[in-house]
Amino acid sequence: MRTPHNERLTSDIADASKARKASGPEKSCPERRCVLSGDTAPRETLVRLVASPAGLVLPDAHEKAAGRGAWVGVPRAEIENAQSAGKLKGALARAFKRGDLELPENLSELIENALTRALLDRLGLEMRVGRLILGTARIAEQARGGAVALLLHASDASEDGRKKLDQAWRVGREAEGSGERGIELPLDRDALSVALGRDNVVHLALADTAAAARVLKPLTRLMHYLGHTMPAADGSADLRAT
Numbered sequence: 001m002r003t004p005h006n007e008r009l010t011s012d013i014a015d016a017s018k019a020r021k022a023s024g025p026e027k028s029c030p031e032r033r034c035v036l037s038g039d040t041a042p043r044e045t046l047v048r049l050v051a052s053p054a055g056l057v058l059p060d061a062h063e064k065a066a067g068r069g070a071w072v073g074v075p076r077a078e079i080e081n082a083q084s085a086g087k088l089k090g091a092l093a094r095a096f097k098r099g100d101l102e103l104p105e106n107l108s109e110l111i112e113n114a115l116t117r118a119l120l121d122r123l124g125l126e127m128r129v130g131r132l133i134l135g136t137a138r139i140a141e142q143a144r145g146g147a148v149a150l151l152l153h154a155s156d157a158s159e160d161g162r163k164k165l166d167q168a169w170r171v172g173r174e175a176e177g178s179g180e181r182g183i184e185l186p187l188d189r190d191a192l193s194v195a196l197g198r199d200n201v202v203h204l205a206l207a208d209t210a211a212a213a214r215v216l217k218p219l220t221r222l223m224h225y226l227g228h229t230m231p232a233a234d235g236s237a238d239l240r241a242t
Contacts, residue, residue: 034073035091036082044217045224046073047111049092055100057092057107061114061218070095075227080108115225116187119218120195123204127196131211132204134196139165139205146172150212151182152204154189165203183219186226 031040032048049072050065051057060069070092072079082088083103093099104110126132133139133148142148143165151169153162166181173180182203185192192201206212 032071032073035070035095036072036074036078036088039073041073043071044220046071047115047221047225049111051092051096051098051101054102055098056102057104059107059111059114061111061118061221068096073224076108076112076225077227079111083107112222112225115218115222116191119215119222120187120191122215122218123192124196126206126211126215131206131208132196133207134198134201134204136161136165136203139203140168142205142207143168143172146174147207148172148205149209150206150215152215153182153184154192154202155184155186156188157184157202161202185219186222186228 030042032043032046033040034046048060048063048065048069049057050060050067050069063069072088074082079088082091088107089101089103092101092103123132127134133142139148139151143151148169151165153165162182162184167176169182170176170178170180182205189200189202192204193199206215
């Protein structure tokens with residue numbers, strides 16, 4: 001899996017992010033506390049863990065599992081280090097108020113897989129309701145017309161293909177010369193194609209800002225877990241560290 005290049009969030013997505021903050025889940029439940037670091041952060045940058053009746057700890061990427069949950073907001077590498085040192089189990093035992101917990105050896109991998117699945121599920125839902133734009137030619141046409149709110153690229157997309165669509169996007173947004181680019185996903189074309197049931201999915205776009213905000217939520221969580229930063233709401237930050 002390739003590490004995405006640094007990229008900036010555009011004003012369109014900034015607007016979607018602001019709208020989400022004004023009316024989405026973040027308004028009623030904006031922050032959670034990481035059981036490892038003790039820091040509080042926006043809920044969408046933390047991962048919820050749950051314990052089964054038998055004490056098995058698993059990720060709850062969709063935040064729907066019943067019962068008490070514990071939140072972790074540090075990247076995968078820190079979770080792996082904390083688990084190796086026994087700190088993660090201790091922190092979770094305090095959070096769940098029980099000492100019979102069982103942490104899978106591959107818990108960090110299970111978390112990444114669950115977050116990836118949540119993102120792919122969201123993309124699939126947006127495709128089924130007609131919000132997802134696929135196909136280079138179609139994306140380019142919509143982008144030049146200013147109808148693309150969010151532009152995404154597979155991690156193995158060619159640089160030439162990226163540049164052409166990025167340029168069309170900037171033209172449509174009247175942002176020529178800004179250097180802004182679509183977001184490179186931490187997923188290759190094979191993963192996207194299998195998940196969406198289409199051949200050779202390399203580039204994706206969303207025209208609707210609300211749909212873009214819905215996709216940004218699981219994407220932000222996955223990128224943060226992988227140690228990358230989603231841009232700030234004003235579009236000024238690099239896509240390198242949240």
